[in-house]
Amino acid sequence: MALILTFLGKSASGCSTVAIATAKKLAASGSRVLLVSQDSTPSFDALLNMPAQSFPTEIEPNFELVNLKSSQLLSEIWTEFKDLEAKYLKFPTFKSIYGQELGILPGMDEALALNALRKYQEGGTYDVIIYDGNNTFHTLRMFGIPGILNWYLERFRQIFTESDLGKTLVPLIQPLISTILNTSWTLDDLDKVSSDNILQEGNVALKDSNRVAAYLITTEDKAAIATAKYFWGGAYQVGLSVKGVIINQSSELSVGKYFDFGQLESFSLPKKVGNNWKPLIEALPDFLDKSSTPLSINIDTATSQIKIFLPGFEKKQVKLTQSVSELTIEAGDQRRKIYLPNSLTGKVVKSAKFRNNYLVVSL
Incomplete structure (x- = not known):
C-alpha cells in the first residue's frame, strides 16, 4: 500500500x-x-520546466507527475457509472447524459481528487504518492470527506429508516439494489452500511501515519507561522497525522529562536537558487521514518477522561457539545465526532481544560 504524503501551509510558503x-x-x-x-x-x-499532463508522466527515473483535471475525472466516473447501469439494468436511465455535459459543483474537486488518490494507491504502481492541492483548506476538506460522509450517512440513515417516506420507497428500490448488488436487501440492512465500507476504510487509513501523513510548511513570516499552527490543529480535526514542520527559506539558527511547534521535529530548508534542488533535497526529513505521531484521542474509561490532541488552538476557539453517546468538537472550520464507549455513554461533561496541546474532557 502506497504512502500518501501532503504538505500544509499558507499560500506562497513553498508547498x-x-x-x-x-x-x-x-x-x-x-x-x-x-x-x-x-x-x-x-x-x-515553471518549477519543472515542463507541462504537467492529466495522466502520469515520467519526469525522472522513478518519478511521475500528474495534474488532476476535475472535468476529466467527472467524465471518467460518469462513464463508469453508465457502464454499470447498462450492465445491470434492462432499461438504463442515464445513457443519454454525457459526462462532458456536466459542470463541476462546489466540493466536487475534493471528492474527485480523493477518489483519484484512492485508485492510484490501490493500483500498486507506486510506493509513495505526494499530493499537492490547490490550497490547504481544500486539502483538509478532502481528507475529511470519509469522516463527514460517514456522519451524514448515520444521521440520514436513521431518518430514512424511521420515516414513512423510507418505508414507502423501500419496496420500489429494493429490486433495483438487489439487481445491482446481486444480493437481497431490506430496510434493516441499512444499519450495517457504515460498519464495513470504503468510508470506514478511509477513516482507518487516516489514523495510520505510515499510510497517510502530513508535514507543515512555513517560512519565518509571522502570518505563515500562525497559519501553519492553525492547520496543525485542523489536520487532527479531520484525523490526519502531522509528522513534522519544514521551515522554508530559513537558517538553522533561526529554527529554535522563532518557532514553537511543541513536540514536532523541525527541519530548516535553504532558499532554492535557480534550478539547483540539491541543497533542498539534502535538508529534507526522512519521510519513510516509521516513528509514531501523538494519539489524536485517548479515552480512559477508568477515570472517565478523554484527551483530544488539538494543537494550534486556544480554548476560546473550541466549542464542545454533547449528546448521549458522542461528543462534537468544533475548532477552526472543522467538526469532529467522538463516539463514547458504552461505559461512558450518558455521562455528562464536568469539565474541559487545555493541557500541553490536549483538550482534556472529564465526564
Whole structure:
C-alpha cells in the first residue's frame, strides 16, 4: 500500500517546491513516486520546466507527475457509472447524459481528487504518492470527506429508516439494489452500511501515519507561522497525522529562536537558487521514518477522561457539545465526532481544560 504524503501551509510558503523536492529525494532513493497536483495554474510547469499532463508522466527515473483535471475525472466516473447501469439494468436511465455535459459543483474537486488518490494507491504502481492541492483548506476538506460522509450517512440513515417516506420507497428500490448488488436487501440492512465500507476504510487509513501523513510548511513570516499552527490543529480535526514542520527559506539558527511547534521535529530548508534542488533535497526529513505521531484521542474509561490532541488552538476557539453517546468538537472550520464507549455513554461533561496541546474532557 502506497504512502500518501501532503504538505500544509499558507499560500506562497513553498508547498509545491517542497513537494517537488520530496519527490526527487524519494525517487533518487529508489521509491516509485507519483506527484499529484491539483493546481490549475502553470506553477508546476515553471518549477519543472515542463507541462504537467492529466495522466502520469515520467519526469525522472522513478518519478511521475500528474495534474488532476476535475472535468476529466467527472467524465471518467460518469462513464463508469453508465457502464454499470447498462450492465445491470434492462432499461438504463442515464445513457443519454454525457459526462462532458456536466459542470463541476462546489466540493466536487475534493471528492474527485480523493477518489483519484484512492485508485492510484490501490493500483500498486507506486510506493509513495505526494499530493499537492490547490490550497490547504481544500486539502483538509478532502481528507475529511470519509469522516463527514460517514456522519451524514448515520444521521440520514436513521431518518430514512424511521420515516414513512423510507418505508414507502423501500419496496420500489429494493429490486433495483438487489439487481445491482446481486444480493437481497431490506430496510434493516441499512444499519450495517457504515460498519464495513470504503468510508470506514478511509477513516482507518487516516489514523495510520505510515499510510497517510502530513508535514507543515512555513517560512519565518509571522502570518505563515500562525497559519501553519492553525492547520496543525485542523489536520487532527479531520484525523490526519502531522509528522513534522519544514521551515522554508530559513537558517538553522533561526529554527529554535522563532518557532514553537511543541513536540514536532523541525527541519530548516535553504532558499532554492535557480534550478539547483540539491541543497533542498539534502535538508529534507526522512519521510519513510516509521516513528509514531501523538494519539489524536485517548479515552480512559477508568477515570472517565478523554484527551483530544488539538494543537494550534486556544480554548476560546473550541466549542464542545454533547449528546448521549458522542461528543462534537468544533475548532477552526472543522467538526469532529467522538463516539463514547458504552461505559461512558450518558455521562455528562464536568469539565474541559487545555493541557500541553490536549483538550482534556472529564465526564
